[in-house]
Amino acid sequence: MSEKVKTVCHTPMHRTHYRWIVLAIIFAFYMMNFADRANLGVVLPTLKSEFVLTNMETGALMSFFFLGYAITQIPAGLFMSKVGPRGIVATSIMGFSVFTFLIGASVNAFMMKWFRFGLGLFEGPSPVGGSATIKNWYPPQEQGFASGVFMGATSLALIAVPPASVWILLNYGWRMVFWVCAIPGCILSIIWYFFVHGRPEDSPYCNQAEVDYIHNTTAIEANGTAELNTTGSLGWVDKLIRASKMKQLETNMEVFKSWDIWGNALTYFFVGFVTYGLMTWIPSYLVNGRGFSFIKMGWVASSPWVGALVGQLLGGWISDKWLYQRRKPNMIFGPICLIIMLIVLIHTPDSTSAWVLSIILFLTGGLLNMAWPSYWAYPMGFTTGKTYPTAISIMTTVGNLSGFFSPLIGGYLLDVYQDWNVVFIFLGVCAALSILMSLTIKEPLRE
Numbered sequence: 077m078s079e080k081v082k083t084v085c086h087t088p089m090h091r092t093h094y095r096w097i098v099l100a101i102i103f104a105f106y107m108m109n110f111a112d113r114a115n116l117g118v119v120l121p122t123l124k125s126e127f128v129l130t131n132m133e134t135g136a137l138m139s140f141f142f143l144g145y146a147i148t149q150i151p152a153g154l155f156m157s158k159v160g161p162r163g164i165v166a167t168s169i170m171g172f173s174v175f176t177f178l179i180g181a182s183v184n185a186f187m188m189k190w191f192r193f194g195l196g197l198f199e200g201p202s203p204v205g206g207s208a209t210i211k212n213w214y215p216p217q218e219q220g221f222a223s224g225v226f227m228g229a230t231s232l233a234l235i236a237v238p239p240a241s242v243w244i245l246l247n248y249g250w251r252m253v254f255w256v257c258a259i260p261g262c263i264l265s266i267i268w269y270f271f272v273h274g275r276p277e278d279s280p281y282c283n284q285a286e287v288d289y290i291h292n293t294t295a296i297e298a299n300g301t302a303e304l305n306t307t308g309s310l311g312w313v314d315k316l317i318r319a320s321k322m323k324q325l326e327t328n329m330e331v332f333k334s335w336d337i338w339g340n341a342l343t344y345f346f347v348g349f350v351t352y353g354l355m356t357w358i359p360s361y362l363v364n365g366r367g368f369s370f371i372k373m374g375w376v377a378s379s380p381w382v383g384a385l386v387g388q389l390l391g392g393w394i395s396d397k398w399l400y401q402r403r404k405p406n407m408i409f410g411p412i413c414l415i416i417m418l419i420v421l422i423h424t425p426d427s428t429s430a431w432v433l434s435i436i437l438f439l440t441g442g443l444l445n446m447a448w449p450s451y452w453a454y455p456m457g458f459t460t461g462k463t464y465p466t467a468i469s470i471m472t473t474v475g476n477l478s479g480f481f482s483p484l485i486g487g488y489l490l491d492v493y494q495d496w497n498v499v500f501i502f503l504g505v506c507a508a509l510s511i512l513m514s515l516t517i518k519e520p521l522r523e
């Protein structure tokens with residue numbers, strides 16, 4: 077008696093690509109998140125005259141946002157590590173949109189400061205939720221690029237905000253700048269809640285093949301793809317960045333005890349002085365320091381953020397593809413280049429054309445921001461989906477305190493020295509401190 081053996085051929089399930097839709101929504105909401113905090117920088121020259129403010133008082137309008145911003149991030153990270161980011165991010169988006177509208181209704185600087193504080197409270201959970209969603213929705217070989225796209229939203233906001241805000245300001249007044257910016261966030265809050273789930277396995281739009289791919293399981297082999305080599309040697313660079321295999325942080329207590337987490341946060345803190353300093357003062361520098369009209373300021377002030385967008389996307393891609401998912405090389409390279417460009421900016425004559433100044437600012441923003449995705453992707457190398465929200469909330473809390481201090485210190489230096497170069501020297505010193513701090517942490521190698 078012969079037995080027939082029936083052979084069944086399994087055709088691999090076609091993988092959905094819904095994670096890229098999720099990334100597009102993350103990009104859109106974080107772009108509005110940044111637009112709602114950055115639009116104040118464009119109208120500062122007008123507010124300074126209308127409310128009769130000193131430079132330090134003007135800086136305080138920016139700083140109060142970051143005070144609220146820092147307060148909510150660690151609580152948000154701890155909460156998301158338990159219940160996920162979906163609901164709290166949707167609430168965050170709606171909340172910061174409402175406070176953006178209220179800022180436009182301010183009748184004096186005191187009221188505006190506290191509305192800016194409220195804006196910060198509601199914006200605080202957003203970067204934690206966005207980056208935690210990327211951690212859950214992307215495999216390691218795509219996390220650097222996805223973080224670059226996430227950070228690129230900040231740059232696109234800063235590209236679009238100056239010219240758009242100037243046009244609204246000149247035609248409809250400064251209040252309308254905030255009222256217009258409030259509308260998209262209300263819509264995106266609803267889109268986020270219904271279309272972005274905390275994990276791919278919870279989403280009805282993501283099939284099992286994509287879930288398996290994201291989690292690096294059998295779908296990688298089934299689809300004939302190979303994992304990216306994450307253990308290649310970078311020679312002397314690995315020695316400089318102290319690359320080594322690191323224990324995965326499985327609990328929040330381990331996260332709080334990790335120097336590498338706190339060291340990354342302090343590195344981000346010092347480089348944040350530069351970013352928020354440029355965001356706050358470049359429009360005023362162009363108008364008051366260079367004598368530009370509002371129209372000319374609008375497009376020149378966008379230049380560093382056009383460069384930043386290019387730098388963030390390029391930096392994330394290089395970190396993933398060329399540097400074997402090493403994050404620290406860009407943390408060192410970006411600030412070094414920034415210092416060089418600040419020296420160039422300081423020595424640029426007053427007669428320099430707007431086009432040349434735009435190129436200098438483009439390179440300043442672009443070279444610095446090659447490092448930006450690395451700060452966010454770095455903790456992904458040695459945390460889990462449960463502990464990453466806490467890790468990134470520590471980084472954003474500590475890092476964004478620079479957003480509170482940088483405008484105040486910059487305003488104080490301007491009031492005392494009446495010299496923009498002093499502000500740029502201060503930012504260069506902060507960039508140097510970020511490099512030194514990055515040398516104290518290890519580079520995690522994946523098993």
